[in-house]
Amino acid sequence: MAGLALVALGLLAPRLADPRWRLGAAAALALLAWAVIMALMPACAAGAGDDPLLRAIHPDGFGFAAAGIRQSAGAWVAAAGLGATGLAAFAVSLARRAAPVRDRQDDISAHAAQAALLLAAGVAGALLGGLANLSVAAFGAALAVPLLARAVLAVLGRRWPARLGLSLAAIGLVWQTLGLALDLARGRPAAVMARAHAAIGAGCQAARTLDQIDRLAPGTVAAPPELGGHLLGATRHRVLAAPVAAAQAGNRAWYDLILAAPDTARYQAALWAVDYVLLCPESLADLPVPLPPRSLAARLRAGDAPDWMEPVLILGSRARMWRVLPVAASAR
Numbered sequence: 001m002a003g004l005a006l007v008a009l010g011l012l013a014p015r016l017a018d019p020r021w022r023l024g025a026a027a028a029l030a031l032l033a034w035a036v037i038m039a040l041m042p043a044c045a046a047g048a049g050d051d052p053l054l055r056a057i058h059p060d061g062f063g064f065a066a067a068g069i070r071q072s073a074g075a076w077v078a079a080a081g082l083g084a085t086g087l088a089a090f091a092v093s094l095a096r097r098a099a100p101v102r103d104r105q106d107d108i109s110a111h112a113a114q115a116a117l118l119l120a121a122g123v124a125g126a127l128l129g130g131l132a133n134l135s136v137a138a139f140g141a142a143l144a145v146p147l148l149a150r151a152v153l154a155v156l157g158r159r160w161p162a163r164l165g166l167s168l169a170a171i172g173l174v175w176q177t178l179g180l181a182l183d184l185a186r187g188r189p190a191a192v193m194a195r196a197h198a199a200i201g202a203g204c205q206a207a208r209t210l211d212q213i214d215r216l217a218p219g220t221v222a223a224p225p226e227l228g229g230h231l232l233g234a235t236r237h238r239v240l241a242a243p244v245a246a247a248q249a250g251n252r253a254w255y256d257l258i259l260a261a262p263d264t265a266r267y268q269a270a271l272w273a274v275d276y277v278l279l280c281p282e283s284l285a286d287l288p289v290p291l292p293p294r295s296l297a298a299r300l301r302a303g304d305a306p307d308w309m310e311p312v313l314i315l316g317s318r319a320r321m322w323r324v325l326p327v328a329a330s331a332r
Contacts (some may be wrong), residue, residue, distance in 0.1 A: 086144025219275025
């Protein structure tokens with residue numbers, strides 16, 4: 001949607017001679033794009049949510065999806081480093097005096113400067129939006145690319161340290177690596193990774209396990225949220241829960257399903273059209289309360305699946321999977 005807004009702005013710019021009209025058109029298109037996104041995809045701007053159970057289990061949110069003010073410095077470096085660098089490059093170019101417009105070439109340069117101003121405003125807005133949802137700050141990286149390309153071209157005639165440094169700063173992977181290194185140096189990811197490993201379980205995300213799951217008839221898999229990305233990327237299945245804030249309803253549905261009594265869980269499975277349930281021995285180790293003894297999860301762990309669930313054999317894996325039978329089949 002943002003890309004379409006930029007294309008529309010590019011088509012309108014030649015017809016708007018006054019820079020003030022261009023800035024007004026840019027602001028109007030930005031508001032229109034945001035309104036369309038909120039109308040069609042409101043979950044895209046969702047934060048960590050206010051669900052007490054999900055907040056208790058995942059206090060740090062899922063990756064960049066939580067509020068930026070609660071994220072680590074490394075997460076900010078990874079998400080906002082590229083955008084901030086582009087904004088800094090624009091500020092340096094803005095500090096230079098602009099030559100008066102004398103010919104068409106200078107006129108083109110003036111138009112480029114106006115376009116850079118609009119992009120810089122978008123980057124700044126994305127970085128501010130990261131305070132509420134850090135994933136918004138990552139949009140600044142896309143808008144910063146033309147700013148960084150302009151800066152790289154400006155230093156081509158200089159010595160190689162300046163060219164190399166700016167070229168490296170324009171690579172998003174560099175900022176992600178620096179952010180990860182910063183968090184590792186401070187020891188912050190240890191607890192998060194431990195929770196993720198406990199939720200997924202050893203071997204549940206192994207290629208051999210996912211290959212066997214992929215061979216099953218496509219359907220909706222109810223599994224721990226941390227496993228959702230592996231299932232989406234390596235299989236043809238849909239997932240109920242996923243490690244993103246936009247999937248808050250599905251994440252809550254996963255816990256409602258697995259922590260409910262079997263009869264209630266049967267209703268939840270039908271409500272969300274669940275075809276498979278996947279667990280690992282370590283699943284649900286991050287619950288803030290003891291596992292209810294009469295819950296579906298407790299029965300599945302004990303090897304006592306209800307009659308509406310049929311075991312699915314997965315060879316060479318600690319993953320345990322069940323197929324949810326149709327109501328007519330389970331009633332026989």
